Amino acid sequence: xxxxxxxxxxxxxxxxxxxxxxxxxxxxxxxxxxxxxxxxxxxxxxxxxxxxxxxxxxxxxxxxxxxxxxxxxxxxxxxxxxxxxxxxxxxxxxxxxxxxxxxxxxxxxxxxxxxxxxxxxxxxxxxxxxxxxxxxxxxxxxxxxxxxxxxxxxxxxxxxxxxxxxxxxxxxxxxxxxxxxxxxxxxxxxxxxxxxxxxxxxxxxxxxxxxxxxxxxxxxxxxxxxxxxxxxxxxxxxxxxxxxxxxxxxxxxxxxxxxxxxxxxxxxxxxxxxxxxxxxxxxxxxxxxxxxxxxxxxxxxxxxxxxxxxxxxxxxxxxxxxxxxxxxxxxxxxxxxxxxxxxxxxxxxxxxxxxxxxxxxxxxxxxxxxx
Numbered sequence: 001x002x003x004x005x006x007x008x009x010x011x012x013x014x015x016x017x018x019x020x021x022x023x024x025x026x027x028x029x030x031x032x033x034x035x036x037x038x039x040x041x042x043x044x045x046x047x048x049x050x051x052x053x054x055x056x057x058x059x060x061x062x063x064x065x066x067x068x069x070x071x072x073x074x075x076x077x078x079x080x081x082x083x084x085x086x087x088x089x090x091x092x093x094x095x096x097x098x099x100x101x102x103x104x105x106x107x108x109x110x111x112x113x114x115x116x117x118x119x120x121x122x123x124x125x126x127x128x129x130x131x132x133x134x135x136x137x138x139x140x141x142x143x144x145x146x147x148x149x150x151x152x153x154x155x156x157x158x159x160x161x162x163x164x165x166x167x168x169x170x171x172x173x174x175x176x177x178x179x180x181x182x183x184x185x186x187x188x189x190x191x192x193x194x195x196x197x198x199x200x201x202x203x204x205x206x207x208x209x210x211x212x213x214x215x216x217x218x219x220x221x222x223x224x225x226x227x228x229x230x231x232x233x234x235x236x237x238x239x240x241x242x243x244x245x246x247x248x249x250x251x252x253x254x255x256x257x258x259x260x261x262x263x264x265x266x267x268x269x270x271x272x273x274x275x276x277x278x279x280x281x282x283x284x285x286x287x288x289x290x291x292x293x294x295x296x297x298x299x300x301x302x303x304x305x306x307x308x309x310x311x312x313x314x315x316x317x318x319x320x321x322x323x324x325x326x327x328x329x330x331x332x333x334x335x336x337x338x339x340x341x342x343x344x345x346x347x348x349x350x351x352x353x354x355x356x357x358x359x360x361x362x363x364x365x366x367x368x369x370x371x
Contacts, residue, residue, distance in 0.1 A: 019307045021314065025272035030361050050076025050365045059085055064364075077349070077368035093342070096121055102347050102369065105357045107340040109167040109223060115342055124341040125169065128354035129179040129270020129277075132222045132337060134215070134232075135290040136330040137262040142213075147206035149330045153192055154199040155236040158334045165224040165231065169340055173333040176322040177268060177277050180336075181354050184274035186319040189326050199239035210240040216257050217265035220250035225265035228334070259290060266290055267337075270355040274318045278302050282325060293329050346370045 016023070026032055034048055045053050050072065051064035061084045066076050084101060086092045089108040095101045097120055107115060107123065116123055136143035136152075143149060158172045171180065174192055178185050203211060215232065217225040226247050233243040248257050258264055271277040280286055283302055284294040298321060305317040325331075339357045343350060349367045353360035 018303075021306060021309070021311075022273045022275050025276060029272055029276070030356065051081055054080075061085060075365045077366075078364075081364040083364075096342055096344060099344065103341065103343040103350075103358070103363060103367070105339075105341045106223075107342050109165070109169060109340075112169060112340050113167060119345070121342050121344050124339075124343060124350055124352070126339040126341075126352040126354060126357075127171070127179075127181060128336075128339050128352075128356070129182060129268075130337045130339060130356075131173055131177055131179070131268055131333050132225070132228070132335050133177075133266045133268060133290070134228075134332040134334070135264060135266055136332075138291050138293045138330045140262045142206070142208075142211065143262060143330050145206045146328065147202040148208070148211065151199040151202035151206065151211070151239065151241065152236070153332055154195045154202065155239045155241055156232050156332060156334055157194040157235040159194070160235070161224075161228055161231055162335050165227050166335065166337060170335050170337040173335045174326060175329075175331065175333050176325040177281065177333060178274050178318070178322050179270065179354065182270075182274060184315050184318040186322040188319070189323055192326070194235060196235075196238035199236070199241065203240060210242070212242040212244070213263060214244045214246050215263050215265070216246045216248050216261045218248040218250050218253045218257070220253050221258075221265035222267040222337070225267075229265060259288075264290075269357075272355060274321075275302070275305065275314075278318075278321055282321075282329065291330050293331075295324065295328065298324050343367075 014023070020026070036046065043056060045056070047053055047067075050067050050070040052067045053062065053064050055061070055063040061082060063080060063082045065080050066078070070076055086095060086104075089106060089111065092104045092106065093111055093115065096104045097118060112123060115121060136149065138144055153175055162168065162170050162172055172191070174189060176189070203209070215229045217229040219225060226245065229243070229245040233245055236243050258266055268277075268281065271280060279302065281288050281290065282293065282298065283289065284299050301317055301320060305314050308314045308317065341358055346369050347367050348370050350363065351359050351366050353362070359366055
């Protein structure tokens, strides 16, 4: 593109090293940011949206004012936005009920049913792509044994997890990361259920009569991570599997435990496309490959799918990749969790987005306040 031409001043040309049918998704993803060349000081972020940052104190609060020159008329309906960090879930709900905030995220599973009865607020429940995982390190014993992994996959009572620990705000998972709401979801994979006899069968195939393992978890991984680990420990006992739950501190969990310990609790928000999910977590070279799983066939099929112009053919490959993760990858994905936000009655215009909480973090630009 000639930067001196009129078109060159209003258009951007992106040269890719290989084909990528999801490039439009990549550009719209919240992880993708556009900044001036040489930009490095995030305390003075410029931004391209309907609001301009006016103050930012990491971990405390941020304020923004409406960008009067923003090009869309259907965004940015309020004059100012303040985002406040309230780490305690109960304190967030109290702030909402008291009127000091208009909308909050991360409603506790125990609080959500009670909040339904509050006339001052309403729940915003979005069935989305968020899922919980219990990844194992494929390079470490005994997780390098496919039968040990299968034994563990059959030893967790997923239905009980969703019903008791998540108050029904979610769906049972099936050991692959694509949600039923995703157009690329493979409906043909048989649901894996709780089966202690099958778990014991695979344990025997692995040459073991019993097994003792340590599962590392912390609430920061996901709200019920520790309780899920404890539930797992109970449901695995009939299969001859002893799981010792190691509760880790929230502080430092992502730097010192995740990707470091052999078996941990983790969670993933959604990605706009199945290909992005596979590339972020399951491809051999992915920086967030939390199982350290390497499968040449998976990598090859994923790469080949990007060159398929026909969406139906790409979907067929995505079906295969989900089956491979379900069958071979040493991770347990027991549940998909709904996003639970809440707002005061005067908040209008909320648009649910299955990818992430608070309308994929775009709630401030979309809602308005009724009189």
